[in-house]
Amino acid sequence: MSASVGDTEFVFEKMSGIARFIYEVMPSYTVAGYVLFALVFLMSAIVYKLGFARKLKPLQTLVIYIFLFIGCLILTFLGFFLPIVEGLIVAALILIIYRVRRMNEYKEQKEDSII
Structure with a gap:
């Protein structure tokens, strides 16, 4: 059973941007x-690792990823x-920016405490 061209175009119009791009390419x-x-x-x-991951045993980490x-x-x-x-891309970018800023603040605090 094949879909008609009109049905395919209708579905592509309703798809989100990246999903449509993937299906077209x-x-x-x-x-x-x-x-x-x-x-x-x-x-x-990536979002889990940047924002929520903690140091766990390997088996616990495996269960989380499953x-x-x-x-x-x-x-x-x-x-x-x-x-x-x-949305996941935006979340990853926000978490990356947060991590970079936090590392820079940590380095500045460490340098200030040495001096």
Whole structure:
């Protein structure tokens, strides 16, 4: 059962920006789905690592990433029509800026305490 061109265009119009780009560029819709899932998982892992990760035992970390993987399956389905990937990119950028500023303040405080 194949979709008509009109149906495909209708769905592409409703898709979020990055998801639409992935589906237009990839050779097949199956590959595009896996790429979107990988992107959602990668961005979620980066956001988790930058903002929420703590020093844990390796087995505990593995369990967290397994549940993150399962949660990203749901986020991928939402990511077709909602800006999930875009939101994760913004969250990662904000957390990166926060980390850089915090490191700079820490270095300044360390230098001030030496002097």
